[in-house]
Amino acid sequence: MYNAKGVIIGIIVFVIIFASPFWLSWIGTDYTKTGVVLPQGEKQCVEDTEFMRANHMRLLDEWRDQALREENRAYVSHLSGKTFVISLQNTCMKCHNNYASFCEKCHVANSVYPYCWTCHILPEGK
Amino acid sequence: MKDSRRRFLKLAGISAFALIGGLGASGAQAQIAPGKYIPRPGGLKAKRWAMVIDTRRFASAEDYAPCIEACDRAHNIPHIPTDQNVKWIWTDTYDHVFPDDMNNHLNTSVRSRPYMLLCNHCDNPPCVRVCPTQATYKMPNGIVAMDYHRCIGCRFCMAGCPYGARSFNFVDPRKYLPDPYPNKEFPTRMIGVVEKCNFCVERLADGKMPACVEASNGKIAFGDLEDPNSSVRQALANNFSIRRKPSLGTQPGVYYLI
Numbered sequence: 001m002y003n004a005k006g007v008i009i010g011i012i013v014f015v016i017i018f019a020s021p022f023w024l025s026w027i028g029t030d031y032t033k034t035g036v037v038l039p040q041g042e043k044q045c046v047e048d049t050e051f052m053r054a055n056h057m058r059l060l061d062e063w064r065d066q067a068l069r070e071e072n073r074a075y076v077s078h079l080s081g082k083t084f085v086i087s088l089q090n091t092c093m094k095c096h097n098n099y100a101s102f103c104e105k106c107h108v109a110n111s112v113y114p115y116c117w118t119c120h121i122l123p124e125g126k
Numbered sequence: 127m128k129d130s131r132r133r134f135l136k137l138a139g140i141s142a143f144a145l146i147g148g149l150g151a152s153g154a155q156a157q158i159a160p161g162k163y164i165p166r167p168g169g170l171k172a173k174r175w176a177m178v179i180d181t182r183r184f185a186s187a188e189d190y191a192p193c194i195e196a197c198d199r200a201h202n203i204p205h206i207p208t209d210q211n212v213k214w215i216w217t218d219t220y221d222h223v224f225p226d227d228m229n230n231h232l233n234t235s236v237r238s239r240p241y242m243l244l245c246n247h248c249d250n251p252p253c254v255r256v257c258p259t260q261a262t263y264k265m266p267n268g269i270v271a272m273d274y275h276r277c278i279g280c281r282f283c284m285a286g287c288p289y290g291a292r293s294f295n296f297v298d299p300r301k302y303l304p305d306p307y308p309n310k311e312f313p314t315r316m317i318g319v320v321e322k323c324n325f326c327v328e329r330l331a332d333g334k335m336p337a338c339v340e341a342s343n344g345k346i347a348f349g350d351l352e353d354p355n356s357s358v359r360q361a362l363a364n365n366f367s368i369r370r371k372p373s374l375g376t377q378p379g380v381y382y383l384i
Contacts, residue, residue, distance in 0.1 A: 047160060058158045066163045068273050071265065073331045074167065078160035085166060090311050118316040119274060121307055 034109040037101040045095075046077050046084050057114075060088060089120050097123040169331040172350035174268040176379040177325075177336075178361040179242055183345045187217050187240045194242075196341035200326070202314045204302035212293040212315075214323040215244045215338060223382075226373055236384055242346075244338075245270060245291040245323035246370060246378030253283035253292065268351070268379055269325045279318040288374050292322045351379070 001007060045052050047059070066072040067086040075084045085091050096102050099122050107113065165171075184190055194215045197203065203212055217240040220232070224241075251270045253262050261276035262283055284292045298317045307314065312328065315321050326336035334340070339348040349356035358381070361367075367381045 051160070055158060062158050064273070064275060068271060069263065069265070070163065071267070071331070072163035072165055073169065074164050075159065076162040076164060078162075083164070083167070086163075087311075089313060115316075119313040121310055121313060 034106045035101075036105045037098065039095040039097065039102070042095045044080060046075065046082075047079050060092075063088075088116065093120075093123050099124065166331045168333040170333055170335075172267050172356075173352035174350060174379070175247065175325055175330070176268070176349065176351040176358045176381065177244075177247075177339070178347040178358045178367065178381045178383060180345050180347070180361070180365075180383045181239065181241055182235075182383060184242065185239055189345075190215075190217050190240065190242050192341040193338035193346070196337040197323075199308040200329070200337040201312055201324075202299075202303055202307050202309055204299040206297065206299075206302045210294075210296040212295065212299060212321060214293075214321070215242060217242055223370060224368065226371055227368075241382065242338075243289070243291070244380065245325070246289055246376065246380045247323075247325055248379065249377035250375060252286035252288065252376065256282040256286040258282065265327075269327050271324055271327055272320075272322065274313075274315055274319050274321070277319040279320065281320060283320055288371055288376065289378075292320050294320050 052059070063075065063086045073086050075086050076082070077084065099117070197215045201214060203214055206212060219240065220237050223243060247268055247270045249268070251264055254264050254270060258280060259276045259278055261274070261278070262270065262272050264270050279294065281294055284294060295315050295317050299315050303314065326334070329336060336348055339346045347357040347361045349358040351358055353359060361383065362381060365383045367383050369378045369381055
């Protein structure tokens, strides 16, 4: 090969730089660790953790439509059979009462900025 | 040849049947939550909620003050000292409240006392017709409700409402609320949405009467217009009552005993 030494070193350097996102991630922290602090005292949310993690926003959306438009202001959990009053402020935030160490941790890590709190009142807020 | 035509028709028939079935199935909206939605236990129910205000027992604007204060506290309504104020309940003079009345020589008491105003929760609400996002809608129990999440602040409803019952949030209402907020169980509103009286739909679901009715000491009746034994029907059966701008055909749910 013509100028083999230079070409091979060049290819190696290119591959190292090209693969930098992969090997740099070994040094950095794991993105799944958002540092969410779960509420004290309560073990179980309205549905199981997997469902809540993936679908809480869709659940809240459905809750709002059911409560406001269908006058169905209570939700019977599939998981525990318990009845919950549908309310972000008065049901969800009673357990998840620390916005900064629960909601915000995950939302910031995932770069989502919902504007719930321009109207709904946070427990520790004024 | 005959056989293949028969097979073709059979296949086409089955396909059409499957297609219709599929369309029907996709038409039913899928529920995300695995649980069940039910009405809140212990909530008050009616076929048609209505309010009867006994104006004979309210001599001055001060008499209405407890009702207005109770409403402001229950719904975190700010006092903005400009013409951009937000109001759910307010008072005005007879001429402004009942402009259809052509009688020049009314008795002095009727003419001079103030009248309480709020959303009329019409049977035919113009605000619902003009709302482009269905943020305002009529519930089966007669309450004209709002979903502030959907309000885009176009203010068509304010133009549509013949009673001036709607207020626009020109500024952030939180700046004009006391610290802490009066009612931590009810949300505030944000800049850019329209708001109005909701007949205390959240209190009815909790088994409570509306805040203004509770604060009125029996001077305001609230109940089911379809139930002949309800307090509102009794009040209407035994007294002379009027409604605002009846000629418009909106059929308000708020009655005034004169």
